[in-house]
Amino acid sequence: AQTVTQSQPEMSVQEAETVTLSCTYDTSESNYYLFWYKQPPSRQMILVIRQEAYKQQNATENRFSVNFQKAAKSFSLKISDSQLGDTAMYFCAFTLLEGGGRAGSYQLTFGKGTKLSVIP
């Protein structure tokens, strides 16, 4: 079974500064995907960024980038130039490349989340 751990329940950052959210995971598989989802108070989970484990290059999406360390099973999210709209819960998630469970279900396994507050 796969597990995802987010060790920072809450974090805060000044507007325009940079913040890094941590995530570690445990799996015996070698091919998988990792994701960061954002959940604002509206409850809607929004994909921030995804990383394929077979790619060595770290994914980047505008102000969001990841530091993927496969050997260490670490997948941190860096938010640059933080904005008030970045205030939300952030969840790290994992799914196997070939699917898991029955019938190759690509179910996501989530961490417990990090509550990020951006301070004006």
Place this chain on the structure above:
Amino acid sequence: GAGVSQTPSNKVTEKGKYVELRCDPISGHTALYWYRQSLGQGPEFLIYFQGTGAADDSGLPNDRFFAVRPEGSVSTLKIQRTERGDSAVYLCASSLLGGSETQYFGPGTRLLVL
């Protein structure tokens, strides 16, 4: 529709009652997932549909929970004899073909069992 929609947004019921939660996925998406998010936790997988069939229901906690997707589009999660421990946000997600593509989530239904 433009995104995944879920109804109702909030549901309050009494212990022992039956509830139905509805999910309307993105048009054309064949894969549909249900997750449950308890307070202070990340979402946990419940069930996965590929088309009309429940391909993986290994996350359903017990036989009080059941879900259907009769026409391969809208899905209904059904909970019988609700218990206070069922209180949570129930999230639905869909993806185009059900592979490792991005899952798009709805806003969830917040269920409160009194």
